[in-house]
Amino acid sequence: MQKPTYGVVLFHSTQTAIKAEKILKGAGIQIKLIPVPRQLSSDCGICLRFEFDDAQMIESTLVSKGVQIAGVYPL
Amino acid sequence: MSKIVDARGLACPQPVILTGKALKESDTVMVIVDDETPKDNVSRIATRKGYNVKVEEKDGDFYIHIQKKNTVSEEVVASPIPAPEGDLVVLISSNTVGRGSDELGEILMRAFMHTFMEVEPKPQTMIFINSGVKLAIEDSIVLEDLQALAGEEIQILVCGTCLDYFKLKDKVAVGEVSNAYTILETLLQAGKVVRL
Numbered sequence: 426m427q428k429p430t431y432g433v434v435l436f437h438s439t440q441t442a443i444k445a446e447k448i449l450k451g452a453g454i455q456i457k458l459i460p461v462p463r464q465l466s467s468d469c470g471i472c473l474r475f476e477f478d479d480a481q482m483i484e485s486t487l488v489s490k491g492v493q494i495a496g497v498y499p500l
Numbered sequence: 501m502s503k504i505v506d507a508r509g510l511a512c513p514q515p516v517i518l519t520g521k522a523l524k525e526s527d528t529v530m531v532i533v534d535d536e537t538p539k540d541n542v543s544r545i546a547t548r549k550g551y552n553v554k555v556e557e558k559d560g561d562f563y564i565h566i567q568k569k570n571t572v573s574e575e576v577v578a579s580p581i582p583a584p585e586g587d588l589v590v591l592i593s594s595n596t597v598g599r600g601s602d603e604l605g606e607i608l609m610r611a612f613m614h615t616f617m618e619v620e621p622k623p624q625t626m627i628f629i630n631s632g633v634k635l636a637i638e639d640s641i642v643l644e645d646l647q648a649l650a651g652e653e654i655q656i657l658v659c660g661t662c663l664d665y666f667k668l669k670d671k672v673a674v675g676e677v678s679n680a681y682t683i684l685e686t687l688l689q690a691g692k693v694v695r696l
Contacts, residue, residue, distance in 0.1 A: 435513070437511070439604070439607065443603070443607065457614070457644075458607065458610050458611065458614075459610075459611060459614045459615075460611045460614065460615055461513070464517075464520060465513045465516065465517060466512055466513030466516050466517075466541065471607060471611055495511060495512075495513075496513070496514070498517075
């Protein structure tokens, strides 16, 4: 299977997503705030899209700052 | 063969993802959830995808029976929305969406601008007036999206008076600087105008 270009990280609230965006931008990681893709859910609002190679760095950065992640998915 | 998905105790969007996976493998799926929210989400998405959905409640759990409809009704669900006559024009008169919170309004604007590229139909023209012009300048929060839309042959009109008012005239990064005549003509001749 081909490696996905992007992944998304989902959160339990809009406020958490906003906080996570600030942290990741501050850490110089390329991300884009987008609506949660339809195939994942229709109700969970916004998420952050990232380049798939950065997946581990994103998870560890957020975990180290105590940000709760609802899920990480390939796009 | 029917499949059973036990999604009790799982948080959104897990039940929906598991249901989607199961439906790829089987035409008949039963999903078990233990809360109203996943029950509603799973039911709604299956209904929208054209499946028959029946929900049973037993001991506080919900048993969602999802079954593929016959092909005829699926075609009805998949029929495209007829395009309106005349151009579709999107009017953006603020750099945020809605009223109440500007922080949230900015998030919504970014989410919508990203999604324009992913949904149909595409507008023929997007018009930016008042603080909406701040979306079309160099350090715009949605510049990447607007550039992609411009690349899809969508005309982007940016109000010159507004740029001048905000002293941003030399900062325009996408679209064409326009005036009251062109903007009003475009709106008056449109088949449909959508305001964000």
